Amino acid sequence: MVSTISLADYLRKAGERLPNEAERVLKTLLENGSMNKEDLSLSARVKRAVLDHIIMQLYALGLVEISTEGKSKICSATRLGDEFYDLVKAG
Numbered sequence: 001m002v003s004t005i006s007l008a009d010y011l012r013k014a015g016e017r018l019p020n021e022a023e024r025v026l027k028t029l030l031e032n033g034s035m036n037k038e039d040l041s042l043s044a045r046v047k048r049a050v051l052d053h054i055i056m057q058l059y060a061l062g063l064v065e066i067s068t069e070g071k072s073k074i075c076s077a078t079r080l081g082d083e084f085y086d087l088v089k090a091g
Helices: 007-017 021-032 037-044 048-060 079-090
Strands: 064-069 072-077
Touching: 007 079, 021 037, 021 048, 021 072, 021 079, 037 048, 037 072, 048 064, 072 079
Parallel strands: none
Antiparallel strands: 064 072
């Protein structure tokens, strides 16, 4: 049987499964704008090896975008990421 839940409930459940550092990473992107992974790692106080894993989870949820500038990967929060952060922060 298929159950239906609202998007807000889905995002809350997804937020519960994310590592604690994911909120810091998303908050850093929302406050500072687009950043390369090295700067993001330092600003969000997340180890680089952990950051790569978190970024991929946030990307899979559509909360961040990743683009390439030269050899650097640039991460930025999406509009959904902004709404997700407000939802998780409020909840």
